[in-house]
Amino acid sequence: MAGGGKQTVGSKSSTGSKSKSTALSPNPLENSSLALVEQNQHVINAPIVSSYNDKIRPLLDAVDKLRNLMVMDEGIQLPTIVVVGDQSSGKSSVLESLAGISLPRGQGICTRVPLIMRLQHHPSLEPELSLEYNGRVDRTDEDNISEDIVKATNLIAGGGKGISNTPLTLLVKKNGVPDLTMVDLPGITRVPVHGQPENIYDQIRDMIMEYIKPEESIILNVLSASVDFTTCESIRMSQSVDKTGERTLAVVTKVDKAPEGLLEKVTADDVNIGLGYVCVRNRIGDETYEEASTIAHELFQTHHLLSKIDKSIVGIPVLAQKLIIGCAKESLRKVLLRGEFEEFSDDKRMHCTARLVEMLNQYSDDLYKCKESDPKINFLMEEIKILEEAKGIALPNFLPRNAFLVILQSKVRGISSIPIGFVDQVWSYIEDVVISVFMRHSENYYQLQLSARRAGHNLMAKMKERSVKWMMEIVEMEKLTDYTCDPEYVTEWNKLMAQQEVFMNGVNDGNRPPTVVMEGIGEIEIGVLRQYPHVLAQAFDLKMRMTAYWKVVLRRFVDCMALHLQLSVANLVNQEMEAEIVNELMGPYGGGIERMLEESPAVAVKREKLNKSIKKLRESKDVVAKIMDGIINYGD
Numbered sequence: 001m002a003g004g005g006k007q008t009v010g011s012k013s014s015t016g017s018k019s020k021s022t023a024l025s026p027n028p029l030e031n032s033s034l035a036l037v038e039q040n041q042h043v044i045n046a047p048i049v050s051s052y053n054d055k056i057r058p059l060l061d062a063v064d065k066l067r068n069l070m071v072m073d074e075g076i077q078l079p080t081i082v083v084v085g086d087q088s089s090g091k092s093s094v095l096e097s098l099a100g101i102s103l104p105r106g107q108g109i110c111t112r113v114p115l116i117m118r119l120q121h122h123p124s125l126e127p128e129l130s131l132e133y134n135g136r137v138d139r140t141d142e143d144n145i146s147e148d149i150v151k152a153t154n155l156i157a158g159g160g161k162g163i164s165n166t167p168l169t170l171l172v173k174k175n176g177v178p179d180l181t182m183v184d185l186p187g188i189t190r191v192p193v194h195g196q197p198e199n200i201y202d203q204i205r206d207m208i209m210e211y212i213k214p215e216e217s218i219i220l221n222v223l224s225a226s227v228d229f230t231t232c233e234s235i236r237m238s239q240s241v242d243k244t245g246e247r248t249l250a251v252v253t254k255v256d257k258a259p260e261g262l263l264e265k266v267t268a269d270d271v272n273i274g275l276g277y278v279c280v281r282n283r284i285g286d287e288t289y290e291e292a293s294t295i296a297h298e299l300f301q302t303h304h305l306l307s308k309i310d311k312s313i314v315g316i317p318v319l320a321q322k323l324i325i326g327c328a329k330e331s332l333r334k335v336l337l338r339g340e341f342e343e344f345s346d347d348k349r350m351h352c353t354a355r356l357v358e359m360l361n362q363y364s365d366d367l368y369k370c371k372e373s374d375p376k377i378n379f380l381m382e383e384i385k386i387l388e389e390a391k392g393i394a395l396p397n398f399l400p401r402n403a404f405l406v407i408l409q410s411k412v413r414g415i416s417s418i419p420i421g422f423v424d425q426v427w428s429y430i431e432d433v434v435i436s437v438f439m440r441h442s443e444n445y446y447q448l449q450l451s452a453r454r455a456g457h458n459l460m461a462k463m464k465e466r467s468v469k470w471m472m473e474i475v476e477m478e479k480l481t482d483y484t485c486d487p488e489y490v491t492e493w494n495k496l497m498a499q500q501e502v503f504m505n506g507v508n509d510g511n512r513p514p515t516v517v518m519e520g521i522g523e524i525e526i527g528v529l530r531q532y533p534h535v536l537a538q539a540f541d542l543k544m545r546m547t548a549y550w551k552v553v554l555r556r557f558v559d560c561m562a563l564h565l566q567l568s569v570a571n572l573v574n575q576e577m578e579a580e581i582v583n584e585l586m587g588p589y590g591g592g593i594e595r596m597l598e599e600s601p602a603v604a605v606k607r608e609k610l611n612k613s614i615k616k617l618r619e620s621k622d623v624v625a626k627i628m629d630g631i632i633n634y635g636d
């Protein structure tokens with residue numbers, strides 16, 4: 001559990017899962033988020049909490065606020081995390097690590113009913129826990145929760161090993177927890193044990209399917225490191241409802257027991273897990289959360305096999321973060337990379353893959369249209385001038401390469417502003433799209449929107465700078481050397497050179513008219529060229545080589561740009577974006593966590609006006625009531 005669970009001020013000692021020190025981190029960014037919890041004199045040691053204090057609180061708060069606004073009554077579903085996996089794969093252990101609430105764990109079937117865990121922040125420092133099932137509500141506390149869950153399960157599903165699909169809801173109201181709903185389900189088993197019905201597998205499968213089918217469910221597929229992922233039943237089930245894996249995240253448990261071959265398994269991704277893998281070593285037996293966290297951290301740092309696994313996919317805090325940011329990323333992945341725009345079907349600007357291709361086509365047209373001068377006017381004069389200046393003590397029939405390069409450089413210089421301008425245009429467009437998506441995901445959060453806007457802007461400036469640098473390098477490369485392996489070049493040159501004889505005869509024979517017609521160029525003046533018979537053949541050759549080669553150069557400018565764009569956009573969405581948002585939110589201009597929830601100035605003004613109106617109306621009501629009283633009394 002790298003990086004998580006740093007400090008705790010327990011309001012009461014319970015399962016031993018809390019320590020009593022509050023050490024300040026040397027990282028000032030971490031301290032700023034710590035300040036909030038220290039003010040409250042109450043820090044909770046659940047990894048999801050410590051991770052979200054560090055990084056993802058604003059996003060969790062957004063979901064939280066939406067829930068408070070009762071958006072569900074309007075038919076909008078908020079994400080629910082559903083935990084599935086084979087029996088004893090470690091589902092309950094993962095959940096309890098995420099939430100910091102003890103759950104029954106053990107060998108054999110433990111979870112026998114759907115356990116719906118609703119975490120809710122509440123202002124009091126005293127946590128309030130209750131279990132709801134079969135229409136009753138039982139109060140409980142952190143010391144007894146595990147035991148009470150077992151008792152309630154027995155009441156619902158009987159004392160044996162049978163299962164029931166009557167849910168058991170555990171409501172955890174605790175200061176500082178994110179508002180999240182997580183569902184623990186019975187583990188998949190094929191073979192009924194003593195006391196279980198023959199169709200236990202079908203019962204469990206139906207129950208799991210019911211919970212993972214809704215598109216708002218994020219499927220947490222818990223896999224023990226020791227099993228073969230490709231034959232895993234839970235993977236087959238999640239694949240049947242989430243074919244592309246876009247809402248499935250794999251959590252690999254028990255890495256301490258089976259570290260061999262794990263790195264290969266998670267990097268091969270034979271089972272197509274869209275949201276990626278997170279490898280964890282859970283709390284075992286009576287370990288406190290802190291002890292478990294330290295052991296896991298050590299393990300991933302020092303174990304000769306586990307230490308090779310990328311740190312971005314290990315530990316419970318990483319899992320907590322992935323669960324939240326994954327959703328926002330998915331929107332951008334869809335519009336920018338996959339061309340899926342259902343979310344924005346009426347807004348053509350957001351149909352990004354099509355818009356990008358159109359821009360690229362326009363860029364290509366601009367490049368091809370950009371001709372320095374009319375080829376018919378002063379035909380070959382530039383080539384002749386350069387050849388005259390490039391002459392040296394050498395045999396006359398060699399075409400000086402330097403002459404070719406001088407012309408090439410001047411041509412490349414002539415078009416170099418087009419790719420740079422295009423880079424500018426494309427990133428401005430992508431900035432627009434990214435910011436629109438950010439705004440959509442942070443609606444109603446003025447401060448969060450400001451930060452997200454800044455993050456988007458900074459990020460695009462960085463991406464643009466990188467692209468411009470890269471494009472300038474390409475321009476320099478094209479200026480430095482003339483090279484292609486494309487056979488088209490020679491074919492094209494031969495075709496053009498086939499006209500040389502007609503052209504030369506036209507120029508050399510003073511009795512012929514002073515113009516010739518050349519294919520692909522038109523009628524050209526040749527009278528003036530009769531003064532340069534010594535360089536004419538070379539100048540013609542030079543021009544034709546350049547014409548053939550220039551087509552190759554322009555094609556390269558378009559192709560490279562297309563590939564570069566695709567790679568940059570993929571990197572932006574898959575890697576860079578997340579880090580930038582988190583930095584911006586937590587950085588000096590992020591304004592701290594509390595400010596995220598402040599309303600916009602416009603709303604504040606409206607609120608003030610409304611409050612004044614309410615006051616006025618109340619006063620009016622009192623006035624009217626008094627008048628009415630007077631009338632009634634008078635009437636009496």
Ligand SMILES: Nc1nc2c(ncn2[C@@H]2O[C@H](COP(=O)(O)OP(=O)(O)OP(=O)(O)O)[C@@H](O)[C@H]2O)c(=O)[nH]1
Pocket residue numbers: 085086087088089090091092093094104105106107108109110111112185186187188253254255256257280281282283284285
């Ligand atoms: N060594 C080790 N043991 C683990 C790990 N995670 C879970 N366990 C142990 O595996 C056993 C099963 O864990 P649970 O969390 O109960 O698994 P479950 O999937 O919820 O089980 P059911 O609900 O019965 O299907 C327990 O004894 C845990 O202590 C881990 O990362 N490492």
